[in-house]
Amino acid sequence: MALTIIEQISESVAFLKKNYPDQPTVGIVLGSGLGNLAKEIEVEKEISYRDIPHFPVSTVEGHHGKLIFGKINGKRVVAMAGRFHYYEGYTAQQVVFPIRVMKFLGISALLISNAAGGMNPAFKIGDLMIIKDHISLFTVNPLLGKNDEELGLRFPDMSEPYKKGLIQKVKKIAARLNIPLREGVYAGVTGPTFETRAEYKLLHIAGADVVGMSTVQEVIAAVHMGLPVFAISVITDLGIRDEENTITHEEVLQAANEAEPKLTAIFKELINEL
Numbered sequence: 001m002a003l004t005i006i007e008q009i010s011e012s013v014a015f016l017k018k019n020y021p022d023q024p025t026v027g028i029v030l031g032s033g034l035g036n037l038a039k040e041i042e043v044e045k046e047i048s049y050r051d052i053p054h055f056p057v058s059t060v061e062g063h064h065g066k067l068i069f070g071k072i073n074g075k076r077v078v079a080m081a082g083r084f085h086y087y088e089g090y091t092a093q094q095v096v097f098p099i100r101v102m103k104f105l106g107i108s109a110l111l112i113s114n115a116a117g118g119m120n121p122a123f124k125i126g127d128l129m130i131i132k133d134h135i136s137l138f139t140v141n142p143l144l145g146k147n148d149e150e151l152g153l154r155f156p157d158m159s160e161p162y163k164k165g166l167i168q169k170v171k172k173i174a175a176r177l178n179i180p181l182r183e184g185v186y187a188g189v190t191g192p193t194f195e196t197r198a199e200y201k202l203l204h205i206a207g208a209d210v211v212g213m214s215t216v217q218e219v220i221a222a223v224h225m226g227l228p229v230f231a232i233s234v235i236t237d238l239g240i241r242d243e244e245n246t247i248t249h250e251e252v253l254q255a256a257n258e259a260e261p262k263l264t265a266i267f268k269e270l271i272n273e274l
């Protein structure tokens with residue numbers, strides 16, 4: 001008989017604990033072009049996704065991600081170098097499997113970053129935006145299907161998906177470091193197409209400030225398990241320009257890379273305070 005999701009998580013966790021017995025306290029998921037925080041980790045162990053039982057298997061050749069275990073500012077962290085996206089063909093349940101495993105490894109907070117397209121007309125490329133809420137109705141919910149009560153409730157409350165306490169901490173940190181921050185709503189979509197002009201407009205009218213192809217499923221799985229989340233977007237392109245409005249993956253990566261040091265500085269300080 002097929003293993004339940006809890007049995008799969010247990011086997012992954014048992015394997016990881018055998019290879020790295022210490023308990024991480026913070027889990028980190030870094031977005032496209034935003035991976036440099038991983039370089040700040042005093043690495044103690046790296047474990048390739050393909051070696052971990054039940055982890056989704058990457059279909060792209062030479063594109064294997066890994067979990068990095070180690071310390072930042074003396075705090076034990078586990079970071080995903082490479083995340084799973086729904087547009088790659090994984091199910092929504094596969095996308096969130098590593099989040100569930102990190103929770104069962106014992107993390108007490110999850111930090112997430114992503115690259116996102118801006119719709120709020122005040123936003124500029126390179127801005128950082130604290131995600132204070134999200135719209136996940138334009139992608140697939142990872143909790144569809146039978147609910148496992150050992151993970152969480154059938155109908156989870158989503159009134160505070162991003163922990164206010166963590167947002168307050170980050171605002172103080174950013175003020176101290178002199179890093180301007182935006183705050184707003186992230187709309188999660190499946191991708192892989194960037195949005196049409198009409199779609200950017202729709203999402204903005206619907207109340208979103210930015211749009212991206214990740215994060216909301218991970219956050220739903222975390223909230224389901226009662227795991228506190230902080231997430232931040234780097235604005236890598238602007239979706240609402242009326243004039244020339246082509247968007248390329250290259251420009252997204254370049255803008256993410258340029259803004260990345262601000263993000264790494266904030267995450268390092270936040271980890272220090274957790």
Ligand code: HPA
Pocket residue numbers: 115116117118191194195211212213236237239247252
């Ligand atoms: N749309 C969707 N996802 C994105 C974008 C965008 O404009 N930019 C970066 N990720």
